[in-house]
């Protein structure tokens with residue numbers, strides 16, 4: 067794997083968070099949807115289940131999406147801005163039977179703050195590793211989802227919303243049509 071385990075799970079969660087604000091329906095329509103997101107992506111620590119928390123998480127998304135479209139200098143300024151704003155102080159900790167990993171804000175910091183700082187820390191790793199090419203947008207026509215390619219040969223092209231399957235079906239149909247004509 068190209069990155070540490072906590073970096074990889076943060077990158078996946080960050081891409082998923084960005085994709086809740088895509089072209090389609092709002093992916094975080096209510097507090098319950100945020101609860102699900104929290105569980106699916108194994109967040110831990112403070113979780114308020116409030117409209118205010120939901121609004122703060124939603125408000126973070128455009129800034130994070132920008133990371134997928136910006137050049138390295140702009141990405142660095144977003145990452146440094148997030149770390150500075152939230153007074154990030156990296157500490158190795160262990161909890162819930164997880165191996166040591168980095169937290170840069172306390173576990174009782176607001177959820178949106180922890181999401182922002184975790185994303186920034188993970189993207190910092192990607193920048194330092196010279197791996198920004200792994201942050202890509204889905205190649206399926208009209209899909210604006212972002213993705214993190216953690217594959218060995220950097221071969222991932224489609225997001226996790228079923229675009230890979232759709233592309234495979236299209237390719238299959240095209241082959242059949244070509245064989246018929």
Ligand SMILES: [Zn+2]
Nearest residue numbers: 110161167169
């Ligand atoms: Zn943790």
Ligand SMILES: [Zn+2]
Nearest residue numbers: 204209225229
């Ligand atoms: Zn897609």
